[in-house]
Amino acid sequence: MTLADLPTLTLPPSRKLDRLPVAVIGAGPVGLAAAAELLERGVDVIVLEKGDTAGAAVRQWGHTRLFSPWKYLVDDAAVRLLDAAGWRAPKAERAPYGRELVDDYLLPLSNTEALKPRIRYGMTVTDVTREGMDRTRSTGRSSTPFQLRIRTADGAVEDLRARAVVDTSGTYSSPNGLTSSGLDPAHAADVSASISHALPDVLGTDHDLFAGKHILVVGAGHSAANTLLKLASLARDEPGTTITWAIRNSSPVRVYGSSADELEGRGQLGESTHDLVRRGAVALIDQFEIDDIRSSTDGRVEVLGRRAGEPASIEADRVVNATGFRPDLDMLREIRISLDEIVEAPRALAPLIDPNLHSCGTVYPHGVTELAHPEPNFYIAGMKSYGRAPTFLLLTGYEQVRSIADELVGNREAARQVQLVLPETGVCSTGDQSGSCCS
Secondary structure: OOHHHOHHHOOOOOOOHHHOOEEEEOOOHHHHHHHHHHHHOOOOEEEEEOOOOOOHHHHHOOOOEOOOOHHHOOOHHHHHHHHHOOOOOOOOOOOOEHHHHHHHHHHHHHOOOOOHHHEEEOEEEEEEEEOOEOOOOOOOHHHOOEEEEEEEOOOOEEEEEEOEEEEOOOOOOOEOOOOOOOOOOOOHHHHHHHEEOOOOOOOOOOHHHHOOOEEEEEOOOHHHHHHHHHHHHHHHHOOOOEEEEEOOOOOOHHHHOOOOOOOHHHHHHHHHHHHHHHHOOOEEEOOEEEEEEEEOHHHOEEEEEEEOOEEEEEEEOEEEEOOOEOOOOHHHOOOOOOEOOOOOOEOOOHHHHOOOOOOHHHOOOOOHHHHOOOOOOEEEOHHHHHOOOOOOOHHHHHHHHHHHHHHHOOOHHHHHOOOOOOOOOOOOOOOOOOOOOOO
16 A cells, blocks of 8 residues: 555645644654644644654564653653553553564554554655745745655655644664764774664664674763663573673763662663673773774774773774764754754753753753744654754653644643643653663
Protein backbone atom coordinates (compact mmCIF):
# COMPACT_ATOMS: atom_id res chain seq x y z
CA MET A 1 0.00 0.00 0.00
CA THR A 2 1.30 3.45 -0.90
CA LEU A 3 0.37 6.81 0.56
CA ALA A 4 -2.11 7.39 -2.21
CA ASP A 5 -4.02 4.19 -1.29
CA LEU A 6 -5.10 5.46 2.14
CA PRO A 7 -8.80 6.37 1.93
CA THR A 8 -8.79 8.49 5.11
CA LEU A 9 -5.78 10.44 3.92
CA THR A 10 -6.61 10.97 0.24
CA LEU A 11 -5.20 14.36 -0.63
CA PRO A 12 -7.85 16.69 -2.09
CA PRO A 13 -7.26 18.91 -5.09
CA SER A 14 -8.21 21.91 -2.96
CA ARG A 15 -5.34 23.89 -1.45
CA LYS A 16 -7.26 24.48 1.77
CA LEU A 17 -4.78 23.49 4.40
CA ASP A 18 -7.38 22.32 6.92
CA ARG A 19 -8.31 19.47 4.57
CA LEU A 20 -4.76 18.10 4.63
CA PRO A 21 -3.24 15.95 7.37
CA VAL A 22 -0.52 16.99 9.77
CA ALA A 23 2.62 15.02 8.96
CA VAL A 24 4.53 13.64 11.93
CA ILE A 25 8.04 12.41 11.17
CA GLY A 26 9.00 9.48 13.38
CA ALA A 27 6.96 6.84 15.24
CA GLY A 28 8.89 6.95 18.49
CA PRO A 29 7.42 7.91 21.87
CA VAL A 30 7.04 11.62 21.08
CA GLY A 31 5.89 11.09 17.49
CA LEU A 32 3.10 8.73 18.53
CA ALA A 33 2.17 11.10 21.36
CA ALA A 34 1.90 13.93 18.82
CA ALA A 35 -0.41 11.79 16.68
CA ALA A 36 -2.55 10.88 19.69
CA GLU A 37 -2.83 14.53 20.79
CA LEU A 38 -3.81 15.65 17.29
CA LEU A 39 -6.38 12.92 16.77
CA GLU A 40 -7.94 13.72 20.13
CA ARG A 41 -8.53 17.25 18.79
CA GLY A 42 -10.06 16.00 15.56
CA VAL A 43 -7.02 16.69 13.38
CA ASP A 44 -6.12 14.12 10.73
CA VAL A 45 -2.53 12.94 10.89
CA ILE A 46 -0.09 10.73 9.08
CA VAL A 47 3.01 9.33 10.80
CA LEU A 48 6.04 8.56 8.65
CA GLU A 49 8.50 6.07 10.17
CA LYS A 50 11.65 4.95 8.39
CA GLY A 51 11.86 1.73 10.41
CA ASP A 52 9.65 -1.29 10.00
CA THR A 53 7.92 -0.87 13.35
CA ALA A 54 7.08 1.79 15.90
CA GLY A 55 9.97 2.57 18.21
CA ALA A 56 12.56 1.23 15.78
CA ALA A 57 15.28 3.55 17.11
CA VAL A 58 14.47 2.68 20.73
CA ARG A 59 14.71 -1.00 19.81
CA GLN A 60 18.36 -0.48 18.86
CA TRP A 61 19.24 0.29 22.47
CA GLY A 62 16.50 -1.91 23.88
CA HIS A 63 18.93 -3.87 26.07
CA THR A 64 19.50 -0.74 28.18
CA ARG A 65 17.39 0.02 31.25
CA LEU A 66 15.93 3.51 31.60
CA PHE A 67 16.42 5.59 34.74
CA SER A 68 12.75 6.62 34.76
CA PRO A 69 9.89 4.45 36.01
CA TRP A 70 6.90 3.75 33.78
CA LYS A 71 4.74 6.48 35.29
CA TYR A 72 7.03 9.10 33.72
CA LEU A 73 7.32 7.46 30.30
CA VAL A 74 3.78 7.61 28.91
CA ASP A 75 1.72 10.40 27.35
CA ASP A 76 -1.78 11.13 28.66
CA ALA A 77 -3.53 11.23 25.28
CA ALA A 78 -1.72 8.04 24.24
CA VAL A 79 -2.84 6.32 27.43
CA ARG A 80 -6.43 7.29 26.74
CA LEU A 81 -6.21 5.57 23.34
CA LEU A 82 -4.63 2.52 24.94
CA ASP A 83 -7.16 2.32 27.76
CA ALA A 84 -9.98 2.36 25.24
CA ALA A 85 -8.32 -0.65 23.61
CA GLY A 86 -8.09 -2.56 26.91
CA TRP A 87 -4.40 -1.92 27.53
CA ARG A 88 -2.86 -3.48 30.61
CA ALA A 89 -0.52 -0.82 31.97
CA PRO A 90 2.88 -1.90 33.37
CA LYS A 91 3.67 -1.33 37.03
CA ALA A 92 4.06 2.42 37.41
CA GLU A 93 7.06 2.39 39.73
CA ARG A 94 9.27 0.02 37.73
CA ALA A 95 11.94 1.30 35.32
CA PRO A 96 11.75 -0.67 32.06
CA TYR A 97 14.33 -1.63 29.50
CA GLY A 98 14.13 0.07 26.12
CA ARG A 99 12.73 -3.08 24.54
CA GLU A 100 9.92 -3.08 27.11
CA LEU A 101 9.09 0.51 26.27
CA VAL A 102 8.60 -0.69 22.69
CA ASP A 103 6.83 -3.98 23.36
CA ASP A 104 4.58 -2.89 26.21
CA TYR A 105 3.76 0.67 25.16
CA LEU A 106 4.76 1.78 21.66
CA LEU A 107 3.64 -1.32 19.76
CA PRO A 108 0.22 -1.53 21.47
CA LEU A 109 -0.21 2.21 20.89
CA SER A 110 0.72 1.97 17.22
CA ASN A 111 -1.81 -0.83 16.79
CA THR A 112 -4.79 1.01 18.28
CA GLU A 113 -7.73 1.45 15.96
CA ALA A 114 -7.12 5.20 15.75
CA LEU A 115 -3.40 5.12 14.98
CA LYS A 116 -2.78 1.94 13.01
CA PRO A 117 -4.18 3.14 9.65
CA ARG A 118 -2.27 6.42 9.96
CA ILE A 119 1.27 5.08 10.36
CA ARG A 120 3.36 4.28 7.31
CA TYR A 121 6.54 2.27 7.82
CA GLY A 122 9.65 2.13 5.66
CA MET A 123 9.18 5.81 4.83
CA THR A 124 12.35 7.95 5.00
CA VAL A 125 11.66 11.66 4.72
CA THR A 126 14.50 13.08 2.63
CA ASP A 127 13.21 16.64 2.15
CA VAL A 128 10.62 19.04 3.54
CA THR A 129 9.61 22.15 1.60
CA ARG A 130 6.57 24.18 0.58
CA GLU A 131 4.76 23.04 -2.54
CA GLY A 132 6.32 24.88 -5.47
CA MET A 133 8.47 27.05 -3.21
CA ASP A 134 12.06 26.94 -2.06
CA ARG A 135 13.05 28.76 1.13
CA THR A 136 13.66 32.07 -0.68
CA ARG A 137 10.03 32.65 -1.75
CA SER A 138 7.77 34.49 0.67
CA THR A 139 4.51 35.44 -1.06
CA GLY A 140 1.68 33.15 0.01
CA ARG A 141 4.05 30.90 1.92
CA SER A 142 1.91 30.35 5.02
CA SER A 143 -1.12 29.34 2.94
CA THR A 144 0.81 26.90 0.76
CA PRO A 145 0.89 23.19 1.69
CA PHE A 146 4.05 21.54 2.86
CA GLN A 147 5.57 19.00 0.50
CA LEU A 148 7.45 16.07 1.99
CA ARG A 149 9.60 13.95 -0.28
CA ILE A 150 9.73 10.35 0.88
CA ARG A 151 11.90 7.40 -0.11
CA THR A 152 10.11 4.12 0.51
CA ALA A 153 11.70 0.88 1.64
CA ASP A 154 11.76 -0.42 -1.95
CA GLY A 155 13.51 2.72 -3.22
CA ALA A 156 10.53 4.47 -4.75
CA VAL A 157 10.08 8.21 -4.31
CA GLU A 158 6.75 9.74 -3.28
CA ASP A 159 5.59 13.22 -2.37
CA LEU A 160 3.10 13.99 0.39
CA ARG A 161 1.22 17.24 1.02
CA ALA A 162 0.49 18.34 4.58
CA ARG A 163 -1.00 21.30 6.44
CA ALA A 164 1.71 21.22 9.12
CA VAL A 165 4.82 19.22 9.98
CA VAL A 166 6.05 17.97 13.35
CA ASP A 167 9.56 16.55 13.11
CA THR A 168 10.17 14.05 15.92
CA SER A 169 12.79 12.02 14.07
CA GLY A 170 15.24 12.03 16.99
CA THR A 171 19.02 12.02 16.91
CA TYR A 172 20.10 8.42 17.58
CA SER A 173 21.09 7.85 13.95
CA SER A 174 23.28 10.99 13.93
CA PRO A 175 26.20 10.52 16.33
CA ASN A 176 28.72 13.24 16.98
CA GLY A 177 32.10 12.83 15.35
CA LEU A 178 34.83 10.98 17.21
CA THR A 179 37.48 13.61 16.74
CA SER A 180 37.78 16.67 18.96
CA SER A 181 37.08 18.85 15.91
CA GLY A 182 33.64 17.25 15.54
CA LEU A 183 34.55 15.74 12.17
CA ASP A 184 34.71 12.10 11.22
CA PRO A 185 38.24 10.66 11.25
CA ALA A 186 40.14 11.40 8.06
CA HIS A 187 40.52 7.63 7.55
CA ALA A 188 36.92 6.85 8.53
CA ALA A 189 36.29 4.61 5.52
CA ASP A 190 39.24 2.41 6.45
CA VAL A 191 38.21 1.92 10.09
CA SER A 192 34.41 2.00 9.98
CA ALA A 193 34.14 -1.76 10.57
CA SER A 194 35.99 -1.30 13.87
CA ILE A 195 33.74 1.44 15.26
CA SER A 196 30.51 0.73 17.14
CA HIS A 197 27.57 3.04 17.67
CA ALA A 198 26.68 4.13 21.21
CA LEU A 199 25.12 1.50 23.48
CA PRO A 200 26.08 -1.67 21.59
CA ASP A 201 24.53 -4.91 22.82
CA VAL A 202 27.78 -6.10 24.38
CA LEU A 203 26.28 -9.07 26.24
CA GLY A 204 23.89 -10.05 23.47
CA THR A 205 23.93 -9.78 19.70
CA ASP A 206 27.26 -7.91 19.63
CA HIS A 207 29.05 -10.28 22.02
CA ASP A 208 31.53 -11.64 19.49
CA LEU A 209 32.65 -8.15 18.46
CA PHE A 210 33.92 -7.46 21.97
CA ALA A 211 34.84 -10.76 23.64
CA GLY A 212 38.57 -11.17 24.16
CA LYS A 213 39.32 -7.77 22.60
CA HIS A 214 40.77 -4.47 23.76
CA ILE A 215 37.91 -1.98 23.64
CA LEU A 216 38.22 1.79 23.69
CA VAL A 217 35.07 3.65 24.82
CA VAL A 218 35.06 7.35 23.91
CA GLY A 219 32.73 9.79 25.67
CA ALA A 220 31.87 11.10 29.13
CA GLY A 221 28.10 10.57 29.30
CA HIS A 222 25.83 7.92 30.73
CA SER A 223 25.74 5.92 27.51
CA ALA A 224 29.51 5.47 27.89
CA ALA A 225 29.01 4.38 31.50
CA ASN A 226 26.37 1.83 30.53
CA THR A 227 28.72 0.34 27.96
CA LEU A 228 31.65 0.26 30.40
CA LEU A 229 29.61 -1.71 32.94
CA LYS A 230 28.54 -4.25 30.36
CA LEU A 231 32.11 -4.59 29.06
CA ALA A 232 33.33 -5.18 32.59
CA SER A 233 30.74 -7.92 32.98
CA LEU A 234 31.91 -9.45 29.69
CA ALA A 235 35.54 -9.28 30.83
CA ARG A 236 34.75 -11.43 33.88
CA ASP A 237 33.61 -14.25 31.61
CA GLU A 238 35.82 -13.70 28.57
CA PRO A 239 39.59 -13.74 29.24
CA GLY A 240 41.58 -11.18 27.32
CA THR A 241 38.82 -8.56 27.27
CA THR A 242 40.35 -5.23 28.32
CA ILE A 243 38.77 -1.80 28.52
CA THR A 244 40.06 1.73 28.08
CA TRP A 245 37.92 4.81 28.58
CA ALA A 246 38.97 8.05 26.88
CA ILE A 247 37.46 11.44 27.80
CA ARG A 248 38.31 15.00 26.85
CA ASN A 249 37.83 16.48 30.32
CA SER A 250 40.05 16.08 33.34
CA SER A 251 37.39 14.04 35.17
CA PRO A 252 34.11 12.30 34.25
CA VAL A 253 32.22 14.18 36.95
CA ARG A 254 28.93 14.13 35.03
CA VAL A 255 28.97 10.34 35.04
CA TYR A 256 30.23 9.85 38.58
CA GLY A 257 27.67 12.19 40.10
CA SER A 258 27.29 11.66 43.84
CA SER A 259 25.87 9.15 46.28
CA ALA A 260 23.08 11.67 46.95
CA ASP A 261 21.82 11.55 43.35
CA GLU A 262 18.05 12.04 43.38
CA LEU A 263 17.73 9.19 40.87
CA GLU A 264 18.74 5.94 42.47
CA GLY A 265 19.46 4.19 39.17
CA ARG A 266 21.59 7.04 37.89
CA GLY A 267 23.47 7.25 41.16
CA GLN A 268 24.19 3.53 41.11
CA LEU A 269 25.43 3.78 37.53
CA GLY A 270 27.86 6.53 38.47
CA GLU A 271 29.14 4.78 41.56
CA SER A 272 29.59 1.46 39.76
CA THR A 273 31.50 3.15 36.93
CA HIS A 274 33.71 4.98 39.41
CA ASP A 275 34.41 1.69 41.17
CA LEU A 276 35.54 0.08 37.89
CA VAL A 277 38.12 2.83 37.46
CA ARG A 278 39.27 2.65 41.08
CA ARG A 279 39.76 -1.13 40.83
CA GLY A 280 41.62 -0.89 37.53
CA ALA A 281 38.98 -2.85 35.61
CA VAL A 282 38.73 0.18 33.32
CA ALA A 283 41.76 2.28 32.38
CA LEU A 284 40.69 5.93 32.34
CA ILE A 285 42.60 8.18 29.94
CA ASP A 286 41.60 11.77 30.68
CA GLN A 287 42.34 14.97 28.76
CA PHE A 288 42.57 12.97 25.53
CA GLU A 289 41.75 14.83 22.31
CA ILE A 290 41.29 12.58 19.24
CA ASP A 291 42.63 13.83 15.91
CA ASP A 292 42.34 10.73 13.73
CA ILE A 293 41.83 6.96 13.71
CA ARG A 294 43.68 4.77 11.26
CA SER A 295 44.24 1.09 10.57
CA SER A 296 46.98 -0.61 12.54
CA THR A 297 48.35 -4.15 12.54
CA ASP A 298 46.32 -7.36 12.73
CA GLY A 299 43.05 -5.60 12.03
CA ARG A 300 43.40 -3.22 14.97
CA VAL A 301 43.08 0.56 14.92
CA GLU A 302 45.34 3.31 16.20
CA VAL A 303 43.62 6.32 17.77
CA LEU A 304 45.83 9.36 17.36
CA GLY A 305 45.56 12.56 19.34
CA ARG A 306 46.87 14.65 22.18
CA ARG A 307 46.78 14.18 25.93
CA ALA A 308 47.14 17.36 27.94
CA GLY A 309 48.58 18.94 24.79
CA GLU A 310 51.20 16.28 24.13
CA PRO A 311 51.03 13.78 21.23
CA ALA A 312 49.47 10.47 22.31
CA SER A 313 47.93 7.36 20.80
CA ILE A 314 45.85 4.37 21.87
CA GLU A 315 45.71 1.06 20.03
CA ALA A 316 42.50 -0.97 20.25
CA ASP A 317 40.56 -3.72 18.54
CA ARG A 318 37.28 -1.80 18.62
CA VAL A 319 36.15 1.75 19.41
CA VAL A 320 32.74 2.61 20.84
CA ASN A 321 31.55 6.10 19.86
CA ALA A 322 29.64 7.33 22.92
CA THR A 323 30.25 11.02 22.26
CA GLY A 324 26.59 11.99 21.99
CA PHE A 325 24.34 12.96 19.11
CA ARG A 326 23.40 15.85 16.86
CA PRO A 327 20.27 16.59 14.80
CA ASP A 328 20.22 15.64 11.12
CA LEU A 329 19.20 18.89 9.44
CA ASP A 330 19.81 17.94 5.80
CA MET A 331 16.16 17.31 5.03
CA LEU A 332 15.22 20.79 6.28
CA ARG A 333 17.35 22.85 3.90
CA GLU A 334 14.30 24.38 2.16
CA ILE A 335 12.47 25.14 5.42
CA ARG A 336 12.99 28.40 7.28
CA ILE A 337 14.28 27.31 10.66
CA SER A 338 15.99 29.33 13.35
CA LEU A 339 18.50 27.41 15.46
CA ASP A 340 20.98 28.37 18.14
CA GLU A 341 24.48 28.47 16.70
CA ILE A 342 25.95 26.31 19.45
CA VAL A 343 23.35 23.79 20.64
CA GLU A 344 21.42 23.60 17.33
CA ALA A 345 18.12 23.77 19.19
CA PRO A 346 15.35 26.27 18.37
CA ARG A 347 16.75 29.67 19.23
CA ALA A 348 14.32 30.50 22.06
CA LEU A 349 14.68 27.03 23.58
CA ALA A 350 18.48 26.82 23.60
CA PRO A 351 19.17 28.89 26.74
CA LEU A 352 16.60 26.86 28.66
CA ILE A 353 18.36 23.54 27.97
CA ASP A 354 22.03 24.52 28.01
CA PRO A 355 23.69 21.40 29.48
CA ASN A 356 26.24 23.61 31.22
CA LEU A 357 23.40 25.08 33.30
CA HIS A 358 20.60 22.51 33.32
CA SER A 359 19.91 18.86 34.03
CA CYS A 360 16.68 17.02 33.20
CA GLY A 361 14.93 18.24 36.34
CA THR A 362 15.80 21.92 35.92
CA VAL A 363 14.70 22.46 32.32
CA TYR A 364 11.82 24.93 32.25
CA PRO A 365 8.48 23.87 30.74
CA HIS A 366 8.19 25.01 27.15
CA GLY A 367 5.90 24.72 24.14
CA VAL A 368 5.06 26.45 20.87
CA THR A 369 6.51 29.80 21.92
CA GLU A 370 9.98 28.33 22.34
CA LEU A 371 9.62 25.79 19.52
CA ALA A 372 8.39 28.18 16.83
CA HIS A 373 10.42 28.78 13.67
CA PRO A 374 10.06 31.43 10.96
CA GLU A 375 8.29 28.69 8.96
CA PRO A 376 4.63 28.75 10.07
CA ASN A 377 3.22 25.43 11.30
CA PHE A 378 6.57 23.69 11.29
CA TYR A 379 7.95 22.30 14.55
CA ILE A 380 10.84 20.18 15.72
CA ALA A 381 9.88 18.27 18.87
CA GLY A 382 11.27 15.55 21.08
CA MET A 383 14.97 14.77 21.35
CA LYS A 384 15.73 16.48 18.05
CA SER A 385 14.43 19.78 19.43
CA TYR A 386 17.26 19.68 21.98
CA GLY A 387 19.88 19.69 19.23
CA ARG A 388 23.17 18.62 20.80
CA ALA A 389 22.00 19.02 24.39
CA PRO A 390 21.60 15.63 26.14
CA THR A 391 19.19 16.74 28.88
CA PHE A 392 15.95 15.61 27.24
CA LEU A 393 13.08 14.18 29.28
CA LEU A 394 10.17 12.28 27.75
CA LEU A 395 7.65 14.20 29.85
CA THR A 396 9.03 17.37 28.28
CA GLY A 397 8.50 15.97 24.80
CA TYR A 398 4.93 15.01 25.59
CA GLU A 399 4.15 18.53 26.80
CA GLN A 400 5.80 19.95 23.68
CA VAL A 401 3.45 18.07 21.36
CA ARG A 402 0.41 18.75 23.55
CA SER A 403 1.16 22.46 23.16
CA ILE A 404 1.72 22.10 19.41
CA ALA A 405 -1.58 20.25 18.97
CA ASP A 406 -3.50 23.01 20.75
CA GLU A 407 -1.78 25.63 18.60
CA LEU A 408 -2.68 23.84 15.39
CA VAL A 409 -6.38 23.79 16.27
CA GLY A 410 -6.33 27.48 17.14
CA ASN A 411 -6.44 27.10 20.91
CA ARG A 412 -3.64 29.59 21.45
CA GLU A 413 -4.33 30.18 25.12
CA ALA A 414 -4.09 26.49 26.00
CA ALA A 415 -1.01 26.12 23.82
CA ARG A 416 0.77 28.71 25.92
CA GLN A 417 -0.33 27.37 29.30
CA VAL A 418 2.60 25.01 29.45
CA GLN A 419 2.83 23.05 32.66
CA LEU A 420 5.32 20.30 33.26
CA VAL A 421 4.98 18.70 36.65
CA LEU A 422 8.42 17.26 37.11
CA PRO A 423 8.79 14.71 39.87
CA GLU A 424 10.79 15.82 42.87
CA THR A 425 13.62 13.66 41.61
CA GLY A 426 13.89 15.52 38.30
CA VAL A 427 13.43 12.07 36.81
CA CYS A 428 14.92 11.23 33.46
CA SER A 429 16.05 8.18 31.53
CA THR A 430 19.35 6.78 30.32
CA GLY A 431 21.85 8.86 28.46
CA ASP A 432 21.93 10.01 24.89
CA GLN A 433 19.22 7.78 23.42
CA SER A 434 16.68 8.78 20.87
CA GLY A 435 13.75 10.56 22.42
CA SER A 436 13.81 9.23 25.95
CA CYS A 437 16.82 10.33 27.80
CA CYS A 438 19.02 12.49 29.86
CA SER A 439 22.73 12.32 30.46
